[in-house]
Amino acid sequence: MIQVCLWEDGRAVSGGEELLEKPGPKWIDVLEPNAEVLGRLAERFQLHRLAVEDCLHLDQRPKLEEYPHHQFIVLQGFSCGPDVTELTLHEHHFFLAQDWLISVHALRLPSHDTVLRRVKDDPAGTLGRGVDVILYLLADALVDAQFPIMDDFGDQLDDLEDAIFAEPDPEHLQRIFQLKRALVTLRRVLSPQRDVVGMLARRGIPQIQEKTTLYFRDVYDHLIRLYEQIDASRDVVGNVMDGYLSMVAQRTNDISKQLTIFATLFLPLSFIVGFFGQNFEQLTGQGWYAAMWVTMVGFPLGLVGWFKYKKWI
Secondary structure (H helix, E strand, O other): OEEEEEEEOOEEEEEOHHHOOOOOOEEEEEEOOOHHHHHHHHHHHOOOHHHHHHHOOOOOOOEEEEOOOOEEEEEEEEEEOOOOOOEEEEEEEEEEOOOEEEEEEOOOOHHHHHHHHHHHHOOOOOHHHOHHHHHHHHHHHHHHOHHHHHHHHHHHHHHHHHHHHHOOOHHHHHHHHHHHHHHHHHHHHHHHHHHHHHHHOOOOOOOOOHHHHHHHHHHHHHHHHHHHHHHHHHHHHHHHHHHHHHHHHHHHHHHHHHHHHHHHHHHHHHHHHHHHOOOOHHHOOHHHHHHHHHHHHHHHHHHHHHHHHOOOO
16 A cells, blocks of 8 residues: 655645655655555666565665665564563665655554654644655654553563562563563664664765754664663563572572471481380380370470571571
């Protein structure tokens, strides 16, 4: 599906492919691309064959490539479902020229729709300021959509840490690894993206106005903050893992201590019962029985008192 926003006579006009031939700055948004649609756009705007091929295989690494008539940019972001570890990758491809911008993506992102509504409804003429401004808005929306995900990660880690210190459970260990894998995925995608936005923030790209580079610096700063949050969350995951292992080890030690105390209490009782249970005439009589009962009761009580004095229980 192709949607075109054209800046014409001081206002933004939206429509379909019929606006492609009209003069003026335009933003062409392509949702769920196919070879036929991209072939028509490649012929009309002289898109490079390699860049078009990348758009048909949405598994590219974030990058910025320069071609004779345009810049080709790949940016990525994530959305998540009810569970923060259920990440969905959103890969956006951009063709940037002096007076047109083509955005290609397979999935619809809510922040992308927000930019589209702003371009259509902004009376100040966002599109009239240049198509590179539209690229900034899309990149900024894609990056800012990651902050709520990182906030959810922080909340999940805090809740998990509290649950582990309250009562460690094997399910907590599985959850730790789920969060760790998700953080690795976020880091793997957002880390190279800093370099891409950093190049956009530097002067020298002919399709980007000097005043727009200042806005890309802001996006670059957001990516730095995201990267720092990811690193901090990875450290917290490591601490949560250490806390879980410590709690499990402590619980195991407590169980071993309690079993050792029980065994220690019953060891002299077993000896006494075995000794007085011998079938000898000399061990019979009321005196021996009284001594046996006094020993059986007094010795364990004495051990319990000794354990408490030593603060072993």
